[in-house]
Amino acid sequence: xxxxGIESSCDETGxxxxxTDAGLLSHQLFSQISLHAExxxxxxxLASRDHIRRLTPLTREALxxxxxxLQQLDGVAYTAGPGLIGALMTGASFARALAFGLxxxxxxVHHMEGHLLAPMLEPEPPAxxxxxxxxxxxxxxxxDVPAIGCYAILGESLDDAAGEAFDKxxxxxxxxxxxxxLLAQLAEHGREGAYRFPRPMTDRPGCxxxxxxxxxxxxxxxxxxxxxxxxxxxxxRAFEDAVVDTLLIKCRRALEQCGRRTLVVAGGVGANRQxxxxxxxxxxxxxxxxxxxxxDNGAMIAYAGAMRLLHxxxxxxxxxxxxxxxxxxxxxxxxxxxxQSVGMLRDNAG
Ligand code: KG4
Ligand code: ZN
Numbered sequence: 349x350x351x352x353g354i355e356s357s358c359d360e361t362g363x364x365x366x367x368t369d370a371g372l373l374s375h376q377l378f379s380q381i382s383l384h385a386e387x388x389x390x391x392x393x394l395a396s397r398d399h400i401r402r403l404t405p406l407t408r409e410a411l412x413x414x415x416x417x418l419q420q421l422d423g424v425a426y427t428a429g430p431g432l433i434g435a436l437m438t439g440a441s442f443a444r445a446l447a448f449g450l451x452x453x454x455x456x457v458h459h460m461e462g463h464l465l466a467p468m469l470e471p472e473p474p475a476x477x478x479x480x481x482x483x484x485x486x487x488x489x490x491x492d493v494p495a496i497g498c499y500a501i502l503g504e505s506l507d508d509a510a511g512e513a514f515d516k517x518x519x520x521x522x523x524x525x526x527x528x529x530l531l532a533q534l535a536e537h538g539r540e541g542a543y544r545f546p547r548p549m550t551d552r553p554g555c556x557x558x559x560x561x562x563x564x565x566x567x568x569x570x571x572x573x574x575x576x577x578x579x580x581x582x583x584x585r586a587f588e589d590a591v592v593d594t595l596l597i598k599c600r601r602a603l604e605q606c607g608r609r610t611l612v613v614a615g616g617v618g619a620n621r622q623x624x625x626x627x628x629x630x631x632x633x634x635x636x637x638x639x640x641x642x643x644d645n646g647a648m649i650a651y652a653g654a655m656r657l658l659h660x661x662x663x664x665x666x667x668x669x670x671x672x673x674x675x676x677x678x679x680x681x682x683x684x685x686x687x688q689s690v691g692m693l694r695d696n697a698g
Contacts, residue, residue: 349422349658350414352407352446353650356439357431357459358485359383359390361402362646365414365421366654372469374413375647376406377640381526388525389515396434403442410646421452425653428456429670430486436669444667453662455653460487460675462648463614465496465655466637469647474635479608481599483623484615485511485528489675490555490602493612496655497680502602503555510591510617513559517566517587521580531584532620538585539578543569545590550597555605557598562590592623596630603632610635618642655681 350373355362364375380398384390411418426443429436440456447454464480467473479502482489488505508516511528518527523534545565548558566587573579599611611632617623619642627634641647659681 349654350416350420351423351425351650351654351657352410352421352443353457353646353648353653354403354407354424354426354439354443355459355462355644355646355649356399356403356435356442357427357429358435358644359395360644361399361406362644362649363403363406363410364646364650365410365416366647366650368654368658372647372650373416374410375645375650376410376413377645378402378406385525388519390432392432392434395432396438399435399438403438406646407446418446418450421450423447423452423653423657424450424454425457425649425657426454427459427462427649428668429459429673431459431669431671433669433671436671437667440667440669444665448665453657454665455657455661456663456668456670457649457653457656458673458675458678459644459649460484460489460615461497461499461678462652464491464493464499464612465652466614466641466645466648467612467635469641469651470635470637474610474612474633477606477608478610478612478635479599479602479606480612480614481595481602481618482615483510483595483613483617485509485515487615488557488559490598491675492602492606492608495680497678499675499678501676502605503557503598505557505559507558507560508563510557510559510595511615513562513591514617516563520563520567521570521584528616529619532588532622534581535584535588535622537578538581538583538588540585540589542582543586545569545586547590547594547597550594555598555602557594559591559594562587588620588622592620592626595623596626599627600630603630609633612636614642616643
């Protein structure tokens with residue numbers, strides 16, 4: 349089964365083709381960073397307009413790269429949520445219209461399920477069950493994953509997501525948008541231990557997170573420092589160390605709690621080099637997607653959609669998005685398929 353995947357939930361347009369027999373055939377991405385840079389953050393209306401501009405040419409490119417004609421597609425998967433409503437609507441409308449025109453099924457995919465399954469695109473994918481750490485701009489989640497679609501939330505951020513904390517802290521330190529990767533670069537010049545930041549909520553039981561206090565801590569520390577370039581780098585380092593340490597402690601706790609030996613890390617912050625290195629010290633097998641598939645992309649949506657379509661899942665042919673959509677509401681693959689076949693029988697029976 350060949351599935352076209354479309355991602356347009358925020359500031360990246362991603363299109364890819366996944367073949368359930370041959371694997372990933374192609375992926376194309378356009379990042380809107382330069383479009384939003386002068387505003388210091390994502391401007392939703394500009395994001396939507398740009399997705400509209402990019403979707404058709406990127407789809408052409410993805411098909412060309414895959415060596416396929418439109419008619420050779422068997423399904424279309426698109427990010428239905430969570431995300432910016434206007435941005436989601438562009439991908440949903442495009443995907444639905446294309447699928448309708450081709451007479452093939454279209455399926456709305458959960459963006460975080462896409463992230464969670466992104467390591468499955470690697471040559472040596474993890475085996476179920478595993479614990480997943482999802483760290484993106486909008487979410488920080490620890491999830492127990494016995495199988496695709498079974499997501500038991502072990503912990504989540506009570507305030508800022510990890511990526512959001514990186515971005516906001518970067519802004520406080522005078523860095524441009526998008527702050528996360530720039531702050532990480534700056535931290536590489538910082539000296540370990542020059543400043544010591546708290547590890548929020550690690551002294552309490554459970555796997556929840558709270559990162560918003562680190563932002564304030566950064567600001568106060570910066571204001572009280574001599575505000576030299578070295579101070580800025582040292583503070584960036586202390587912030588990064590605090591986030592990475594906190595994530596490490598909670599991952600260890602989650603693995604112990606569930607008795608799992610496999611950890612999957614995904615989402616934009618999963619591209620953080622320090623995090624990738626430090627998590628390797630856990631007593632577990634740790635899997636990451638390649639860097640390009642940590643941040644938003646169409647390949648993960650094509651994969652997640654293909655898995656569900658293959659098991660018979662389908663949506664009503666209406667353009668529907670869910671800007672807020674708890675991951676725990678998703679259904680296991682088999683169940684989604686069974687529900688679909690029951691639905692189809694009913695439809696056939698009139
Ligand atoms: O998953 P993603 O591309 O988009 C969302 O679904 O949110 O994640 C983007 C987030 C941003 O907050 C960005 O600053 C952060 O991931 N990020 C990083 C790094 N690369 C991206 N944070 C820390 N270090 C990085 N190297
Ligand atoms: Zn994302």
